[in-house]
Amino acid sequence: VQLVESGGDSVQAGGSLRLSCVYSGYTPCMAWFRQYPGKEREKVAGIVNSAGHTNYADAVKGRFTISKDPAKKTLYLQMSDLKPEDTGEYYCASDYRFDTSNSCLNKIKETDFSAWGRGTQVTVS
Numbered sequence: 001v002q003l004v005e006s007g008g009d010s011v012q013a014g015g016s017l018r019l020s021c022v023y024s025g026y027t028p029c030m031a032w033f034r035q036y037p038g039k040e041r042e043k044v045a046g047i048v049n050s051a052g053h054t055n056y057a058d059a060v061k062g063r064f065t066i067s068k069d070p071a072k073k074t075l076y077l078q079m080s081d082l083k084p085e086d087t088g089e090y091y092c093a094s095d096y097r098f099d100t101s102n103s104c105l106n107k108i109k110e111t112d113f114s115a116w117g118r119g120t121q122v123t124v125s
């Protein structure tokens with residue numbers, strides 16, 4: 001599995017960005033994480049390939065939308081009403097070790113995912 005993120009940028013508070021993650025290989029359970037300097041990565045949003053079920057961290061509910069386009073082999077994170085606290089390095093992650101949609105969406109730790117991209121920086125001022 002290979003994951004390559006793009007779309008990070010510097011934006012004003014209240015603005016929008018769309019992050020993309022082009023993937024290859026078997027990626028049925030995917031997520032976006034973000035990381036602040038000196039902190040652990042935290043899950044922002046997750047999606048299950050088979051049913052399109054999604055979940056979000058409370059801090060981004062109603063503002064971020066995760067989606068997946070299998071034809072383009074791309075995972076997206078549409079971010080709107082951005083806030084300075086959304087600043088961070090954003091990572092795409094995937095895993096195949098799960099048996100139900102909930103067991104995929106319940107993955108929240110960095111160690112729950114076996115494949116990672118290199119990240120893309122989002123700065124909100």
